[in-house]
């Protein structure tokens with residue numbers, strides 16, 4: 001297939017592009033604004049055409065589509081909940097305006113469209129798991145703007161018969177994830193002997209999904225999903241944040257006295273959990289259990305210092321100081 005992958009220089013997008021080119025022989029055009037989270041080096045070993053631009057810019061989207069594609073897969077988003085609390089505007093621009101521009105382009109050209117979304121649109125659940133029919137109940141500017149984008153996608157299916165599907169993933173982890181997110185943050189801090197900042201009591205539960213499993217699920221929906229359908233893509237295992245941190249301590253050889261409980265995130269969702277029966281019926285299944293994926297991820301960060309050294313000395317350092325009120329070591 002010939003694909004336009006928006007946000008393909010980020011964590012999940014770059015894993016998806018690597019998979020599609022390497023395993024499916026797809027030709028891929030990447031459109032990416034290269035925010036702090038977008039890194040061309042994520043794709044340095046993958047053949048693709050790169051267009052630098054924002055999805056909310058119709059001229060940039062038209063430029064990218066000049067290359068001739070059959071489908072659009074949209075990963076592009078502002079993705080960090082903490083940043084959405086301190087500065088929500090960019091989240092509205094990218095999630096709302098950007099998704100609108102892409103949907104218009106898909107409508108005009110009759111393109112297949114897949115929106116990459118998140119379990120956070122359902123909000124928190126104490127027991128059981130969310131299905132695709134569960135009510136949408138987002139609680140942060142990040143999840144609210146992702147929900148808005150999902151609703152816009154559905155409206156384009158109903159109103160303009162755009163051939164679009166939505167894929168809602170649970171918490172992804174794996175190589176090339178920006179270190180503001182829990183798992184790479186803890187791995188890099190543990191490797192440096194820096195404190196491990198745990199929000200509140202650390203008993204928030206997440207449903208962990210290895211990035212390659214998520215990417216494969218999105219490819220599966222692209223090829224086999226129905227127009228207008230939503231597919232949950234949940235990981236095989238749940239764990240509390242504190243349990244994740246303890247496993248990382250064990251894998252890195254750090255010590256528990258590095259754990260530091262810090263003030264909880266405002267409105268922090270307690271538990272996310274997805275039922276993924278619908279995508280399983282389509283033939284997808286998660287392959288990587290959390291223990292195995294986490295071990296691989298820790299090994300990847302140990303071995304790929306070239307990838308994260310520039311991040312730990314740049315914008316991220318200032319962000320970290322603002323967020324946690326202390327400098328990185």
Ligand SMILES: NC(=O)c1ccc[n+]([C@@H]2O[C@H](COP(=O)([O-])OP(=O)(O)OC[C@H]3O[C@@H](n4cnc5c(N)ncnc54)[C@H](O)[C@@H]3O)[C@@H](O)[C@H]2O)c1
Nearest residue numbers: 007009010011012033034035037038054055076077169172
């Ligand atoms: N990380 C997770 O745990 C997770 C889970 C479920 C769903 N998702 C969704 O998956 C998608 C990818 O997440 P990620 O973790 O890879 O994010 P990321 O922050 O690593 O990457 C986002 C990418 O989008 C690009 N981008 C941002 N704004 C843009 C814009 N306006 N125009 C063009 N490009 C832009 C960035 O430069 C970056 O390359 C997002 O839509 C996110 O909501 C993420």
